[in-house]
Amino acid sequence: MAHQIPDDGTLLPLMEEFYTIQGEGYNTGKAAYFIRLGGCDVGCHWCDVKESWDAELHPLTAADTIVSNAALHPAKAVVVTGGEPLIYNLDYLTHNLHEKGIKTFIETSGAYPLSGDWDWICLSPKKFKAPTPNVAECAHELKVIVFNKSDFEWAEYHAKMVSPDCKLYLQPEWSKSKEMTPLIVDYVKENPQWEISLQTHKYLNIP
């Protein structure tokens, strides 16, 4: 049976929630509570959480419960990820997190319109479903996954879509990391407006 998900954002398909260290991008090294919502139709062939794709496998959970769980942890910061979290209306969730003094960060492909009130937006655009201009304009961080050499040019194309003060990151696709990381290192040395982002949680063996 298909989930009937109310569009007021009070119920969300929750795949998992865990307290860990942000492994990627600008906030690397900072403790945060991760909320992983199920559902994604972007279809990245190298996606590292394909189990998230089918929303119906993940129980509809009260946003109030997610907020209370988040509030139990010392770091007052939440990363909402997925799946593609912007499939859902995130206004209610982020409003209630803020009411509890919790900062809101999102990891998104930008493939759906922006909802929610965010302290930090990490946009990781995908070839398989282009980001909406609205998310690109609001992004604090652009994180492009490098799977092959052509992705540098593609990254520059997206850098033109974001605001001038948006941080720019190149992150190797995990399975191609050995090949791509040296290319990223060379690229960043030549183009220092870009920085390298590694999936440090995978090296640390933490969630």
Ligand SMILES: C[S@@+](CC[C@H](N)C(=O)[O-])C[C@H]1O[C@@H](n2cnc3c(N)ncnc32)[C@H](O)[C@@H]1O
């Ligand atoms: C699993 S996605 C979920 C959020 C959203 N759907 C997105 O793609 O931004 C979280 C982050 O992991 C990155 N990611 C996913 N699979 C990866 C892989 N195999 N190697 C490197 N980064 C990956 C995504 O680009 C994104 O920045």
Ligand SMILES: Nc1nc2[nH]cc(C(=O)O)c2c(=O)[nH]1
């Ligand atoms: N530690 C840790 N950091 C992350 N940063 C982005 C992640 C994600 O899957 O969205 C992620 C994740 O899954 N774990």
Ligand code: SF4
């Ligand atoms: S958009 Fe994100 S969750 Fe969806 S397939 Fe791509 S990496 Fe995976």
Ligand SMILES: [Mg+2]
């Ligand atoms: Mg991850």
